[in-house]
Amino acid sequence: MSDLRPPQPPTGPSMGVGSGAAFSSSSSLRSIPTLARPSETGNTVNVMEKVEKAKRAARPQPKVDLQNLPDLLTISEVSSLLRVSPLTIKRWGKRGKLPAIRINSRGDRRYKKQAVLWMLGMTE
Numbered sequence: 001m002s003d004l005r006p007p008q009p010p011t012g013p014s015m016g017v018g019s020g021a022a023f024s025s026s027s028s029l030r031s032i033p034t035l036a037r038p039s040e041t042g043n044t045v046n047v048m049e050k051v052e053k054a055k056r057a058a059r060p061q062p063k064v065d066l067q068n069l070p071d072l073l074t075i076s077e078v079s080s081l082l083r084v085s086p087l088t089i090k091r092w093g094k095r096g097k098l099p100a101i102r103i104n105s106r107g108d109r110r111y112k113k114q115a116v117l118w119m120l121g122m123t124e
Contacts, residue, residue, distance in 0.1 A: 066122075072101065072110040082119060 064077045078098075079086045093100040093109060098119060100109040117123060 069113045069116075071113050073113060073116055075109055075111075078111050078116055081116060 064073070064081055075086045075089050079089050082089070089098065090109070092098040098111060098115055100111055102108070103110055114123070
């Protein structure tokens with residue numbers, strides 16, 4: 001049962017101010033938190049993956065129906081329709097591939113239904 005105690009830092013005359021012994025101790029490395037830790041079953045649990053999964057679950061995806069599209073679409077609606085990143089939609093707007101209409105004082109982007117349908121290969 002003595003194996004369960006945490007290791008003790010070395011003591012003695014080598015623990016002087018300039019000896020650097022505080023960094024050479026292996027016990028100081030054990031106190032650094034890691035992102036991956038073994039679980040009870042022995043599998044590695046990646047904490048960052050759990051955080052990202054929780055963020056995705058909390059973020060509602062817009063439900064857009066091709067039959068009932070509004071005249072102006074948001075970035076998230078367009079990105080879900082075209083199955084690309086919202087950042088890609090913004091880049092396409094800057095390049096003129098998918099022109100955006102700026103609304104309100106914040107400059108939110110909206111996209112015309114006809115332009116989005118043209119990108120999908122469906123014209124009205």
